[in-house]
Amino acid sequence: MHAAVIVFPGSNCDRDLAVAFERAGARVSMVWHKDTDLPQGVDVVGVPGGFSYGDYLRCGAIAANSPICRSVIAHADKGGYVLGVCNGFQILTETGILPGALLRNAGLKYVCKPVGLRVATADSVFSHGYEAGRTITVPIAHHDGNYFADTATLDRLEGEDRVAFTYTDNPNGSARDIAGILSENRRVLGMMPHPERMSEPLQGGTDGAALFSGLMGALERA
Numbered sequence: 057m058h059a060a061v062i063v064f065p066g067s068n069c070d071r072d073l074a075v076a077f078e079r080a081g082a083r084v085s086m087v088w089h090k091d092t093d094l095p096q097g098v099d100v101v102g103v104p105g106g107f108s109y110g111d112y113l114r115c116g117a118i119a120a121n122s123p124i125c126r127s128v129i130a131h132a133d134k135g136g137y138v139l140g141v142c143n144g145f146q147i148l149t150e151t152g153i154l155p156g157a158l159l160r161n162a163g164l165k166y167v168c169k170p171v172g173l174r175v176a177t178a179d180s181v182f183s184h185g186y187e188a189g190r191t192i193t194v195p196i197a198h199h200d201g202n203y204f205a206d207t208a209t210l211d212r213l214e215g216e217d218r219v220a221f222t223y224t225d226n227p228n229g230s231a232r233d234i235a236g237i238l239s240e241n242r243r244v245l246g247m248m249p250h251p252e253r254m255s256e257p258l259q260g261g262t263d264g265a266a267l268f269s270g271l272m273g274a275l276e277r278a
C-alpha cells in the first residue's frame with residue numbers, strides 16, 4: 057500500500073500519521089501543500105491533524121483551497137481512499153468531500169484527553185478491524201470538534217450507516233455524538249479523534265492500530 061500524507065504549514069500530526077501507516081506496512085510519501093499532484097499510484101491519502109495555516113479564517117478553510125487539495129478532491133472523486141484526522145476532518149468538510157462542518161466545541165474550550173468511542177459500523181475498510189458496537193479509547197485534541205449538519209443530512213448519514221464512530225461521553229457537543237463519518241462510497245473517513253496517537257504501547261494504548269492494519273489488509277487484498 058502506498059500512502060501519501062499531506063503536510064501543510066501548521067500540521068503537527070503528519071509524522072505521527074506517517075508512522076502509523078508505516079507500522080501497518082505501508083510505503084509513505086510526504087506531500088507538501090504547494091505540490092499540485094499526488095505521487096503516482098497512491099492508494100490512500102492521509103490528511104493529518106494540526107493547525108493548518110494557523111487555523112486562520114476557519115479551521116481547514118485555507119487548506120481546503122491549497123494547490124494539493126485539488127488533487128485530493130480529484131483522488132476522492134475517482135474513488136480513491138482518504139483518511140482525514142482532526143484538522144484533516146475539518147479540511148475534508150471544507151472541501152465538500154464530506155458533509156457537515158466542525159464548529160467551536162460546545163464548552164468553548166480546547167479539549168485534550170482520551171475519550172471513549174463506539175465503533176458505529178464495521179462496514180468500511182477503515183473500521184472492519186473492529187467489532188461493531190465495541191468501545192475503544194482514542195485521544196482528542198481540538199477546539200473545533202463539534203460536528204454539525206442539518207437534520208436531513210444527519211438522518212441520511214445514520215440511515216446509510218455512514219457514522220463510523222460516536223463518542224460514549226460527548227466531549228464537544230457534536231450532533232448525535234458523531235466523532236467520525238464516511239463518504240457515500242465509504243472510501244473517505246473523517247474523524248476528530250486521533251487513532252495515530254494510540255497505535256503503539258508507548259503511546260499508552262493500541263486501540264487505534266486496527267484502523268491502520270485493517271486498511272492495509274483491505275487494500276492489499278483489493
Ligand SMILES: NC(=O)CC[C@H](N)C(=O)O
Nearest residue numbers: 105106142143198199200
Ligand atoms: N489536533 C488537531 O488537529 C486540532 C484541529 C484544530 N486545529 C482544532 O483545534 O480544532
